[in-house]
Amino acid sequence: MIRLSIIEFNEVRYRYPLSDYEVLKGVTFKIKRGDKVALIGTNGSGKTTILKHMNGLLKPHSGNVLIDGVDTRRAKVSDLARKVGMVFQNPNQQLFAQTCWEEVTFAMRNFSFPEEEISKRAEGVLKSFGLWDYRNESPFLLSAGEKKRLGLASVLVYEPKILVMDEPTSGQDVAQKKKIGELIQGFKGDAVIVSTHDLDFVARYFDRVMIVENGRLVADGQAREIFYNGSLEKFGLLEPQVVTISKGLGIGGNPLTVEDLVKEFKEGQRT
Numbered sequence: 001m002i003r004l005s006i007i008e009f010n011e012v013r014y015r016y017p018l019s020d021y022e023v024l025k026g027v028t029f030k031i032k033r034g035d036k037v038a039l040i041g042t043n044g045s046g047k048t049t050i051l052k053h054m055n056g057l058l059k060p061h062s063g064n065v066l067i068d069g070v071d072t073r074r075a076k077v078s079d080l081a082r083k084v085g086m087v088f089q090n091p092n093q094q095l096f097a098q099t100c101w102e103e104v105t106f107a108m109r110n111f112s113f114p115e116e117e118i119s120k121r122a123e124g125v126l127k128s129f130g131l132w133d134y135r136n137e138s139p140f141l142l143s144a145g146e147k148k149r150l151g152l153a154s155v156l157v158y159e160p161k162i163l164v165m166d167e168p169t170s171g172q173d174v175a176q177k178k179k180i181g182e183l184i185q186g187f188k189g190d191a192v193i194v195s196t197h198d199l200d201f202v203a204r205y206f207d208r209v210m211i212v213e214n215g216r217l218v219a220d221g222q223a224r225e226i227f228y229n230g231s232l233e234k235f236g237l238l239e240p241q242v243v244t245i246s247k248g249l250g251i252g253g254n255p256l257t258v259e260d261l262v263k264e265f266k267e268g269q270r271t
Contacts, residue, residue, distance in 0.1 A: 006162060006190045007031040007054060011063035014049060023049045025215040026063070031191050036184060038202040038223070039195040041212035042236055047166075047195040048089060050212065054164050054193065055084040068161070068190075082111060085160030089167045089195075091147035094154075095139040100131055103139050104154045111158060125153040129179075145171035156183065161190045169198045181205040203227060203240040203256040211235055228254045 007030065014024040023046050031037055039047045052058040053065045056072040065072045067080060088094040097103040104125055108118045126132045129149040134142060139150055148171050155163065163184075169177045177198075184192050184205050196202060202209060202223065209226040211219035219231045226232070232239045242261050246254070253264040 004032050005030040005066075006033050006035075006068055007193070008066040009050070009053070009063070010066070012050075012053060012060045012065060013062045014053070014058060014060055023215050024053075024060075027212075027215070027217050028063075029210065029217055029220060031193065033190045035208055036187075036192045036206050037194070037208045037210060038206040039193065039210050039212055040197070040199065040202065040237060045212040046215040047212050049215075051086065051164050051166055051193065051195055054162070055086045056080040057086075081107075081160075082158075083160060084162045084164055085155035085158070087148075087152045087155050087163075087165040087168060089170070091144075091151040092140075094151045095147060098138060099136050100126065100139055100142075100150055101135040103150055104157050107154060107158045113158070121157045125157045129153045143171075145173070145176065148172065149176065152180070152183075159189065163187055163189060163192045165192075165194045167196055167198075168194060169196060169201050177201060199227075199232075199238065199240045200242070203242060211237070224254050224256060227256065 009027050009029050012024050012027045013022055015022045027050060039050060041047050049058065053060065053072065054067065056075055056077040059073050067083060072080060095103055097106055101122060104122045105118050108121065123132070126135055129152070131146060131150055131153065134146070139147060142150060148168070152165070152168060168180050172180065181201065181204060194206070206223055209221065209223045210217055211226065211231060213235050218235060219226055227239060227243050240256070242255055242258060246261055249265070251261065251264045251268060253260070255261040255264050
């Protein structure tokens with residue numbers, strides 16, 4: 001039987017070691033196959049902690065997390081990693097190999113990919129992210145933005161079923177943000193979950209938005225609804241530029257992209 005939900009959080013509570021403070025306070029949600037979800041919220045709201053529960057790096061103190069029906073408390077992180085590829089916010093916590101080539105080939109070798117397939121995929125992903133010329137260089141000699149792209153490349157290369165990214169656009173220019181967005185749109189796995197403060201990026205590439213505040217899930221819905229119903233202001237978040245412009249000009253249709261904004265404006269001019 002095919003499960004509709006690929007990720008399930010059921011009343012998840014968590015506190016870090018040597019702390020009595022609950023970072024997550026009964027978080028419950030389901031993510032279905034095909035979902036592309038953006039987690040947003042202020043710093044310290046619990047977004048990264050939620051992401052780390054998705055690949056078993058953290059285990060709930062109560063409640064449970066199911067990944068494709070498997071309880072993470074009973075699964076090894078190494079087993080979950082084949083299904084859940086996670087790109088860390090700080091690439092220095094993720095990168096470890098002596099060369100960029102070794103970085104992007106490590107997981108594939110660990111998962112017993114054929115050597116010919118490893119070379120083909122590694123070359124393709126390094127070229128795609130503009131890192132081919134650095135393939136024999138140390139990852140730690142790269143710029144912050146290049147390290148971020150290398151971390152993403154090292155996960156995408158083995159095609160996990162679930163892609164989890166923490167602040168993927170930080171340190172990236174407009175062209176690289178577009179490339180990351182296009183990768184998300186074209187991702188052929190089961191689900192993409194991103195934590196980010198870049199709400200312009202969210203407006204363009206994500207349909208579903210969840211707001212996390214003080215360890216609780218306080219809003220969950222379609223991006224168009226969340227961005228126009230006052231939820232952002234209520235929880236101290238700045239709305240995307242397109243939303244601000246649309247409201248300021250009194251444009252209908254609740255556009256989320258510049259293209260939608262222009263279309264709605266032109267249609268308003270004709271009426």
